[in-house]
Ligand code: HEM
């Protein structure tokens with residue numbers, strides 16, 4: 008069974024509670040609770056926080072479900088991010104194909120090589136650099152709302168606002184022509200779909216890679232101020248290495264924020280008291296975005312590592328060579344850190360969430376994601392005082408079938 | 422309180438700058454942490470402790486100065 012089929016077929020309650028054998032992962036969310044982690048995994052967090060699981064192909068791995076344990080794994084260099092090591096857990100055959108067939112990008116490398124490459128990018132995403140982009144991002148957001156509302160009273164928030172905003176921004180930053188967005192958005196969709204066959208994944212990945220190699224080559228003749236051009240000019244990387252980094256940034260830079268934007272809007276519409284609080288006091292926006300990152304944790308299937316030595320986590324020894332999935336969505340509901348964590352509370356101090364991961368791989372783009380989300384949510388609430396869902400909640404298509412959670416579309420009216 | 426950072430460990434995502442902007446900043450050339458105020462006043466201690474707690478690379482070390490009399 009593929010992962011997508013298994014998610015569809017899996018029981019939705021807590022039937023697996025007290026399960027004798029390993030937990031089948033990923034497990035399904037409960038019907039009617041699309042914002043909450045799968046009950047079986049959340050149950051494991053409370054009862055047996057470091058738990059054995061079985062993946063789609065029958066291969067074993069460990070689930071690490073509590074906040075402190077997740078930080079312990081992701082902060083420990085004895086857990087490797089190299090997907091080429093035996094035992095590394097993959098969620099689908101397609102993702103295995105993606106990660107093992109193409110040359111690795113820095114997200115799948117360990118230090119010191121990882122740090123060398125990451126440090127070529129950190130200046131571009133540092134807080135003051137990104138804060139200086141606020142006026143540009145705000146202008147893009149306002150333009151998109153102008154166009155969306157022009158002569159209309161309803162629209163799909165995903166295609167008209169949530170997806171174009173971060174796509175425009177990452178294109179500007181990288182020096183990728185925005186006209187090509189259909190091309191790279193479609194390929195990203197295939198790469199991130201749990202339903203894609205391995206051959207589809209490989210084709211999309213190769214096409215994106217070739218596109219970025221050509222782009223890098225073109226920057227040698229026509230340099231600009233974008234990241235791709237500056238990486239080429241630096242002269243330390245060949246075109247393929249630049250293309251590898253460019254592909255990672257392009258995919259990570261638009262799919263994630265796009266889904267957080269739409270899902271955050273929906274979560275606020277479902278929690279009218281929280282929405283009202285935020286409308287009343289827009290100065291809450293920074294904290295509200297941290298809380299939404301925590302509550303929604305769109306990297307919903309977890310973060311993969313493999314042990315290179317025997318390591319004890321939460322009292323359980325994880326033997327060398329065995330895979331680990333850190334379920335950051337359950338860690339972000341851990342009552343020990345977030346009391347009453349199953350409720351959305353925009354005035355909570357949620358800064359300790361691990362929605363961006365933890366350790367040296369913690370999201371490089373997080374300052375940018377924060378600014379984009381703060382502007383996106385604030386702009387929508389300010390510009391659309393009558394914002395509401397335009398379909399019954401039950402009809403909203405959630406992205407159970409994608410590596411990044413969210414909604415496929417979000418019909419709204421105002 | 423005395424604030425130390427390990428620039429070798431820092432992975433430059435800037436959470437410390439968001440928590441305590443008067444105490445931490447990032448180097449222009451590579452985004453790695455720098456300390457603006459190594460002995461911050463008492464009213465910033467909580468923010469600095471939070472910064473140390475959320476630092477993903479365990480790159481912030483705090484030395485608690487003995488109480489002055
Ligand atoms: C809400 C939005 C976002 C979320 C929830 C998110 C989440 C994550 C997570 C969980 C990781 C860690 C993966 C691991 O440890 O294996 C990560 C890494 C990464 N993210 Fe993000 N991300 C977001 C937005 C962005 C943006 C806007 C960019 C910008 C280009 C970006 C670029 C990256 C990169 C390059 C890495 C790899 C860092 C490394 O391995 O050192 N992300 N992200």
Ligand code: SF4
Nearest residue numbers: 431432435437454476
């Ligand atoms: S939080 Fe830690 S890793 Fe991030 S910039 Fe500050 S010192 Fe560096």
